Amino acid sequence: MALYAALLYYAEDGGWMGREHxxxxxxxxxxxAAAEVVRGWQALCPAGTATTITVGGGLGGDVMITDGPYAxxxxxxxxxxxxxxxxxxxxxxxxxxxxxxxxxxxEVRPVLPANPARSRP
Amino acid sequence: xxxxxxxxETVRVEGSWVVATLTRTLGSLDLAEDAVxxxxxxxxxxxxxxxxxxxxxAWLAVTARRKAYDVLRREAARPGKESAASRELPGVAAxxxxxxxxxxxxxxxxxxxMLRLVFTCCHPALSLEARVALALRTLARLEVPAIARxxxxxxxxxxxxxxxxxxxxxxxxxxxxxxxxxxxxxxxPAVLAVVHLIATEAHAPTGGEDVARAGLxxxxxxxxxxxxxxxxxxxxxxxxxSLLLFTAARRPARTGDDGEPVLLADQDRSxxxxxxxxxxxxxxxxxxRRSGGKAGPYQLQAHLSACHSTARSWADTDWDRIIGLYxxxxxxxxxxxxxxxxxxxxxxxxxxxxxxxxxDSLPPLPRSHxxxxxRADALQRLGRLExxxxxxxxxxxxxxxxxxxxxxxxxxxxxxxxxxxxQ
Numbered sequence: 012m013a014l015y016a017a018l019l020y021y022a023e024d025g026g027w028m029g030r031e032h033x034x035x036x037x038x039x040x041x042x043x044a045a046a047e048v049v050r051g052w053q054a055l056c057p058a059g060t061a062t063t064i065t066v067g068g069g070l071g072g073d074v075m076i077t078d079g080p081y082a083x084x085x086x087x088x089x090x091x092x093x094x095x096x097x098x099x100x101x102x103x104x105x106x107x108x109x110x111x112x113x114x115x116x117x118e119v120r121p122v123l124p125a126n127p128a129r130s131r132p
Numbered sequence: 133x134x135x136x137x138x139x140x141e142t143v144r145v146e147g148s149w150v151v152a153t154l155t156r157t158l159g160s161l162d163l164a165e166d167a168v169x170x171x172x173x174x175x176x177x178x179x180x181x182x183x184x185x186x187x188x189x190a191w192l193a194v195t196a197r198r199k200a201y202d203v204l205r206r207e208a209a210r211p212g213k214e215s216a217a218s219r220e221l222p223g224v225a226a227x228x229x230x231x232x233x234x235x236x237x238x239x240x241x242x243x244x245x246m247l248r249l250v251f252t253c254c255h256p257a258l259s260l261e262a263r264v265a266l267a268l269r270t271l272a273r274l275e276v277p278a279i280a281r282x283x284x285x286x287x288x289x290x291x292x293x294x295x296x297x298x299x300x301x302x303x304x305x306x307x308x309x310x311x312x313x314x315x316x317x318x319x320x321p322a323v324l325a326v327v328h329l330i331a332t333e334a335h336a337p338t339g340g341e342d343v344a345r346a347g348l349x350x351x352x353x354x355x356x357x358x359x360x361x362x363x364x365x366x367x368x369x370x371x372x373x374s375l376l377l378f379t380a381a382r383r384p385a386r387t388g389d390d391g392e393p394v395l396l397a398d399q400d401r402s403x404x405x406x407x408x409x410x411x412x413x414x415x416x417x418x419x420x421r422r423s424g425g426k427a428g429p430y431q432l433q434a435h436l437s438a439c440h441s442t443a444r445s446w447a448d449t450d451w452d453r454i455i456g457l458y459x460x461x462x463x464x465x466x467x468x469x470x471x472x473x474x475x476x477x478x479x480x481x482x483x484x485x486x487x488x489x490x491x492d493s494l495p496p497l498p499r500s501h502x503x504x505x506x507r508a509d510a511l512q513r514l515g516r517l518e519x520x521x522x523x524x525x526x527x528x529x530x531x532x533x534x535x536x537x538x539x540x541x542x543x544x545x546x547x548x549x550x551x552x553x554x555q
Contacts, residue, residue, distance in 0.1 A: 060303040077259075079259065
């Protein structure tokens with residue numbers, strides 16, 4: 012057996028948040044066939060909530076923080092870490108230590124809360 | 133100022149402090165903003181009848197807090213909704229005076245709340261344009277239509293930009309806290325850039341018909357003063373305020389009687405505001421004292437502005453010093469506008485041929501109307517009028533505002549002899 016990441020792309024930012032489409036995913040996950048294969052999943056908040064981090068030079072270098080997702084046609088997605096942090100600053104401090112931050116860029120996007128009604132900041 | 137304006141001013145200034153504290157106690161910028169907005173409307177309705185209360189900030193705070201709790205209670209009461217309001221809400225005292233006393237916070241806490249608000253609204257994870265919008269809405273408490281007008285975008289666009297910025301703060305959990313001393317060096321520039329951009333848009337609008345926007349300039353200076361009050365130990369904050377005041381001092385001379393812009397070289401220096409220049413000079417001295425000899429970008433720009441502000445005339449300007457300061461600025465960052473201004477200064481010191489050489493050596497990408505206008509100036513002084521008029525034509529095409537276009541067109545007309553060709 013091997014592990015695969017299925018990365019979900021959409022034409023429209025936040026287009027996946029529609030009730031109907033989320034129900035489709037629930038249906039997909041409820042299928043016993045999915046239970047055999049799916050090891051974990053998360054929906055992300057819209058790309059408008061993304062922050063991109065890059066570190067100059069190497070570990071401990073200048074941390075560059077920019078608003079928005081990383082959308083460069085030439086670079087490719089190489090993997091992901093699922094992080095738990097108290098807030099964005101704490102997440103950024105950790106992300107700045109991920110080696111990709113100086114070899115490429117790391118986009119940080121909040122995971123969509125299970126119950127969005129609870130998510131008032 | 134007429135009484136209604138003074139009233140609105142009080143509500144605006146005090147309102148920002150109330151937003152700052154409520155955001156901390158409620159844990160939500162959105163909720164605090166909406167509540168203070170409602171409290172401000174209530175204040176503008178009742179204060180003209182009752183008179184301004186002794187402590188307008190406390191009045192706004194109590195009213196806003198009540199409005200926010202109403203919202204949270206309504207949310208909590210909605211069936212099937214697990215809500216932030218399910219936590220314990222403090223009781224509302226029957227006597228508002230008692231409530232005011234209960235809410236009184238030490239000055240240092242209130243000051244830290246404002247710092248939290250400043251650093252959250254100007255967090256580097258927000259785009260510069262979102263930070264600018266938030267600073268003007270949340271810190272300066274301008275209404276959305278006024279901010280939209282200042283940046284020449286439709287009201288709906290500006291409203292959407294603000295909603296998105298607040299959504300990002302909430303969803304990405306941009307924290308509401310004062311950065312530690314260790315973080316400050318990388319967080320402060322994001323804040324200063326916001327105020328500087330507001331001042332730049334006021335001084336040199338990126339479009340429209342105004343030579344300068346006095347109202348926006350007032351807001352920028354006010355924000356810079358707030359930062360200096362909150363962070364008196366930071367030399368770059370003093371430098372930024374100094375720079376803004378040097379620039380503001382020249383505003384009366386920047387527009388001619390015909391409403392058209394007047395270049396620095398041609399300005400009537402007796403119309404400069406000497407009071408502002410004196411204050412700016414004192415602030416710059418303070419910045420130098422606090423910086424311990426390590427000048428940041430705003431200090432260098434303030435020194436440049438000081439150099440112009442204290443020269444008796446354009447010809448009397450200390451161009452050696454100006455060029456030296458531009459060189460230092462360029463060491464900090466390769467900014468095309470700085471490089472262009474340096475070329476102009478070289479022209480004053482070493483003549484038009486040297487200026488032309490410097491201009492032509494600049495990277496080709498950022499060739500703005502100012503680059504073409506500067507090149508036209510060098511060519512004109514070298515007697516190469518035909519090439520100069522060609523450059524001016526290019527400059528007219530690229531100029532972003534009506535007044536600048538007309539200024540360049542007048543220079544072009546002055547360049548061509550009245551009888552036309554054959555001379």
